[in-house]
Amino acid sequence: MRSNISAFLSGLLFAIGLGISGMTDPANVLGFLDIAGAWDYRLAFVMGGAIAVHAALRPLILGRERPLFTAKFPTFSASGVDRGLLVGAGLFGVGWGLGGYCPGPALTSLATGAMPLLVFVPAMFAGMALAQVPRARRSASAGTPVPGASPAP
Amino acid sequence: MISSLLPPLLGGALIGLSASLLLLANGRVAGISGVVGSLLAPVRGDVAWRVLFLTGLLTGGLLLVWLRPGSFPAPTSLSADGAWLLVGAGLLVGFGSRLGNGCTSGHGVCGISRGSARSIAATLTFMATGVLTVFLVRHVL
Numbered sequence: 001m002r003s004n005i006s007a008f009l010s011g012l013l014f015a016i017g018l019g020i021s022g023m024t025d026p027a028n029v030l031g032f033l034d035i036a037g038a039w040d041y042r043l044a045f046v047m048g049g050a051i052a053v054h055a056a057l058r059p060l061i062l063g064r065e066r067p068l069f070t071a072k073f074p075t076f077s078a079s080g081v082d083r084g085l086l087v088g089a090g091l092f093g094v095g096w097g098l099g100g101y102c103p104g105p106a107l108t109s110l111a112t113g114a115m116p117l118l119v120f121v122p123a124m125f126a127g128m129a130l131a132q133v134p135r136a137r138r139s140a141s142a143g144t145p146v147p148g149a150s151p152a153p
Numbered sequence: 154m155i156s157s158l159l160p161p162l163l164g165g166a167l168i169g170l171s172a173s174l175l176l177l178a179n180g181r182v183a184g185i186s187g188v189v190g191s192l193l194a195p196v197r198g199d200v201a202w203r204v205l206f207l208t209g210l211l212t213g214g215l216l217l218v219w220l221r222p223g224s225f226p227a228p229t230s231l232s233a234d235g236a237w238l239l240v241g242a243g244l245l246v247g248f249g250s251r252l253g254n255g256c257t258s259g260h261g262v263c264g265i266s267r268g269s270a271r272s273i274a275a276t277l278t279f280m281a282t283g284v285l286t287v288f289l290v291r292h293v294l
Contacts, residue, residue, distance in 0.1 A: 006178030007202035011209020012216075013171035014183065014258075019217035019224035021164020027226060033280075033287040042161045047261055049165025050172070055266040057173040067180030074182055076267075081274045088253020089260070093279030095245025097286025098238060102257040103250060104185040106243075107207065111214025115231045120243040127247025128190040 003069035015108040021046040024109050026100025033097050088131070095127075172263055175206070184259020185210075186250035249279075 022028040023046060031040030066072055096102050101109070101120055110117045172183035179202055181188070192203050217224045231239075250256040253275055255264060260279075264272020 003179050004201050004205045006174060007181075008205040008209040008212075010171045010175040010178070010183060011206040011211075012213045013167055013174065013209075014185075014206075015210045015213020016216065017164045017167030017171060019164070019213070019221055020167065021161045022224075023164070024214075024217070024224045025226050030287055030291075033283045034291055035284055036288050036292055042158060045158050045161040046165035046168070047257075047265075049162040050169040050262040051165075051266050053166045053169025054172045054262060055169075057169070058176065058266055061173060061177045064177075067176070068178045070178075070180045073176070073180045076269065077271075079271075081271055085253050085271055085275055086278050088249045088251070089255075089275035089278035090249070090253075090282045091245050092249030092253055092256060093282030094286045095242045095247075095249060096257075096279060097283035098290070099242030099246065101242065102185075102246060103189065104210070104256070104258050106246075107185065107189065107210050108214040108217070109225055111211050111218055112225050112228075114225070114228055116235070116239055119231070119236050119239045120246075123240045123243025124247035125193065127244040127249070128186065128251045129193050129247075130244075131248045131251035132190065132194050 006069060014104060017050075018105050018108050021049075023102075023105045026105075029096070029100040029102075029105075168258070168262060169266075172258070172266075182259060182263045184255045184263055186247075186256040187254070187259055190247075190251050253279075 018024050022043060028040060028043055031038070032043040034040070062073060092102075099116075099120055101117075103124060106117060106121055106124060110121050175181050175183045181202070188203050188206050192200065192207070246256070250259075253260075255272065255275060257279075260269075260272040260275040265276060
């Protein structure tokens, strides 16, 4: 129960942060990616601010034996950079550059009920589902847990 | 100049705080594509917190609509071409973020904070293809 409240609050804080930062306006995102035009570098400070805070707090958090409301901290795949990672990230970047939306800002902006999001978000879920079908099959045949069971990324 | 950097920095700090809260309380990584995408292949006992996180995101969106409507672009009409572009963009963002195991938040914020080589490689890659795409759309086509 408490873990559900903290997850809700985390999502709420995330959305407010996205809104204040400017990430929920695709014009800002496309301006940031347009380094050959009138480059709007401001969004670099969003990632900078987020990394500064999280990188500072992370070691303190991981100094605990376990999270507040669950059994254990995440473990991460020891595998290196592979083709799926690079191809996936590459395709993701193309979509990001076309629409100006990545998943967090798109879901947050869905609250406006604006038409672009009503088109983009279902397409995004369809794309996610497409990517997960072969993965779920592979996992099932290899006897390893499905993607949802392991922490991303 | 400096004042125009304050909202991005403050917003970014809140995102970092959100990711830290989720790690501290739930032991989870705040990668949006992973948190939400895993709902499409639900695993028993691993659903509620994801739904609640998503509900928090949407509630935050509603709060912004109410208190800070300028966070979002002014509503415009959507042409058929524009709609198809967004379908393509959405498919690529969804497919790519799951294939690559993360998006701007999971790789760009959480992964880089951890110093993960995979996340640094992914972030450089999606930044590069994003820049290239905008370059082609705005300056070539």
